[in-house]
């Protein structure tokens with residue numbers, strides 16, 4: 001079986017045959033009437049999904065670009081820095097790396113020392129003074145996972161979710177057993193095929209027995225991948241950042 005990993009190519013909608021009602025959420029230019037994918041208000045800005053803070057340079061050319069309003073766009077950037085820095089910081093502190101992994105994160109720490117001191121203050125130590133765990137700010141993490149997942153759901157599945165998801169799960173690599181990891185990484189079989197024309201339809205593979213399977217989209221190898229999946233009862237977006245942070249959002253219909 002050969003599951004080819006397909007990538008976003010660009011935001012050209014010339015060949016878009018999906019539900020035209022969501023077109024206003026799929027593109028942004030200054031002249032058109034496009035809507036913010038997060039709040040549904042008029043878009044006056046655009047947004048890369050995933051945000052570049054989660055990627056290394058040089059950036060890939062396969063990033064989705066979606067309409068947003070400036071208010072939403074700006075409101076996320078602080079929390080995005082928090083999550084991107086946290087993912088490196090946990091590895092640095094828990095796995096005893098010599099330094100944070102990504103140069104972009106080191107630059108962010110240098111420019112905004114308050115982020116690192118927030119992390120320092122949230123470390124819990126054992127009685128013999130070893131790092132036990134880091135207390136995360138769940139609200140910040142959840143808000144960014146929601147943001148990223150809304151973008152992937154619209155772009156890949158033509159599914160608009162402005163409501164709260166039913167499930168938000170996330171874990172760091174050391175918290176996962178091999179069994180949980182294998183299960184997480186498995187590529188699910190669709191019981192309904194995504195609408196023809198939606199990008200989701202582009203990312204499914206056909207298995208030997210002709211069942212459609214949704215595949216992981218590798219945005220940057222080792223740094224960011226996601227899987228978007230829909231069945232009769234739910235929409236699921238899984239995101240893996242740095243092969244260290246694993247998340248899953250589910251909206252039930």
Ligand SMILES: [Zn+2]
Pocket residue numbers: 036037038039040041068069070071072073
């Ligand atoms: Zn907005």
